[in-house]
Amino acid sequence: MRTPAGIxxxxxxxxxxxxxxxxxxxxxxxxxxxDSAEWLAAIRTELEWVEGTGHVRVARSLETLxxxxxxxxxxxxxxxAGLAAVLGRERTQAPGFEWxxxxxxESFTGRVAQRWAGGGVNRVSFGVQSFSPAALRWxxxxxxxxxxxxxVAAARTAGIANLSVDLIFGLPAAVRRDWKGDLEHALGLETPHISLYGLTVEKGTPLARAVGEGRITPCGDARYRDEYLLAAETLAGAGYEHYEVSNFALPGFASRHNTLCWEGAPYLGLGNGAHSHAGGRRWWNERDWAVYREHVARSGSGRAGGEVLTPRQTRLEAVWLGLRTRKGLASAALGPAASAVVRRWEDGGLAERKDGTVRLTPEGWLVLDALTLELETALEPGGVEGSPDPLPASEAVDGGGPREMFKYPGVRHGTM
Ligand code: SF4
Structure with missing residues (x-):
């Protein structure tokens, strides 16, 4: 098991x-x-506090930032770029380090690209969402x-080739977005990584108000499903591996950072709203920037709360993580009840069992959360029959990992 002593x-x-x-x-x-200097100073202060308390230790050499x-x-x-100095330059120099x-x-100019590349950034993820002027305006x-x-061109000119674009699907029909056209346009950019997120209506947003007042009708489940499946088919046809419910990559370009989180590696989150996970515990920072900044200035800590994962949480998350990635779950460790559940999924086209592993199909990923609950409920109490577990407890991880917690809070991830 990875220990919190070396995040x-x-x-x-x-x-x-x-x-x-x-x-x-x-x-x-x-x-x-x-005020970027103030932001960097707050991150520095929080890191010094984290390291000073000794609860967790950041390794001398990082795998990902x-x-x-x-x-x-x-x-x-x-x-x-100054983050490299804040973290300690030697931490961002390991071979294969992904930043x-x-x-x-609109804010990624040639100057930004050059500065980032000069500082050591070697991967950029662009929030593109759509190429349609009407959809972008909406x-x-x-x-x-x-x-x-x-x-994308500016990043390449600066020497950053490991690029990703994010697209949002499931927009309301009234927006008249051409989803197929957007997928083709994204493929035309030839970035080696593409992420998809499905739109959801979150309380308190302008979108929720428009829906509540009847000014807009959200995307229905049927079109949501069709758009997700069309994307899965189109991107797989173009050579991208669908390696996680929302993520597609050409060989060798899966996000290392998110993959480590999905595999249960501990991670430290700095900044407002950031979550951390290590040693069976997770904790999170103040969500609001002004509150976080004030707390850090006063005490060094931005922490708002934390919890120790219960055995059930750990197991549920292990099942969820296994199902959400192509890594899947070891089928030999499932008991009779869980095996029967998986057989039903196979009959319904939601999962496939191959080489001793259960993996969800894109149809299954559309109902990932429901399937996770169904399988976890069918597992034997206290674990699974036989050995090894579908995922050992040490691989349990905070659901979603940092990126999904912070990116596109109004989107759904493979659930209908
Ligand atoms: S964080 Fe929210 S407001 Fe900012 S670009 Fe992303 S979706 Fe838009």
Whole structure:
């Protein structure tokens, strides 16, 4: 088991956005020109506090660093690059070290690309969502299809080839978005990684108000399903492996950071709203930037709460994690009741059993949460029959990992 004594994956949250998207309920700080130096100083102070308490230790050499938002590209790029110095340069120098930063196309200029690349960023994930002007306007996005292409080109010019684009599906019919066209457009950018997120209506958002007042009708389950399956088929046909419910990659380009989280590696989250997971515990920071900043300035800690995972939580999450990725679950360890459940899934086209592993199909991923509960309930109390467990307890991890907790709070992930 990996111990909290050597955390090798760090998530840093950058909460600032130039404008709030209509579906977003996250504690975003709307600010086109945030005080980047203040943000970096807060991250530094929190890290010093974390290391000073001795509860967890960040390893001398990191495997991954993921800077998510919000919109990290609205920050002064010198301060994003400055994270390497804050963490300690030797921590970001290991061979194969992956440093991802999220960006929105309109704020990812050639200067940003050069600064990030110069600082050691080697992977960029772009929030593109759509290439349709009407859909982008409806969502409240600030970029155009042309901006997305220019941003990808700027990253490549700066020497960053490991690129991802995010797309949102399941938009209301009234938006008249051409989903197939958007998929083809995304493939045309030739990024080696593509992520898909399904839109959900979250309380308190402009979208929820529009739905409540009858001004917009959300996407129905049938079209949601059709769009997800069309994407799965189209991207697989183009050579992308559907390696996780929401993620597709060309060989060798799966997100290392998210994969480690899904495999149960401990991670440390810094910044407002950031979550951490290590040693069977998870904890989280103050969600609001101003509150977080004040707490860190006062005590060094941004922590808002935490919990020790119960055995049931651990097992449920282990099942959920196994089912959500292509890694799947070891079928030999399932008891008779759980095996019968999987057989039913196979008959219904929701799962397949191959090489001793149960994996969900895209149809199954559409109902991932329901299937997770169904299987966990059918497992023998206290574990599964035989050995090994479908996933050993040490591989249990905080559901979703950092990225999904912070990105697109108004989207659903494979659930209907
Ligand atoms: S969806 Fe992303 S870009 Fe839009 S407001 Fe939320 S965090 Fe910012």
């Amino acid at each position: 090798r994956s760090v998530y840093v949250h950058a909460p600032f956005c130039a404008r709030r998207c209509c579906y977003c309920d996250f504690a975003v700080e709307v600010n086109r020109r945030p 993921y800077v998510g938002g919000g919109t990290p590209s609205v920050l002064d790029p010198r301060h994003v 991802t930063v999220e960006a929105n196309p 969502m409240g996005r600030l970029h155009s299809a042309g901006d997305a292409a220019e941003a």
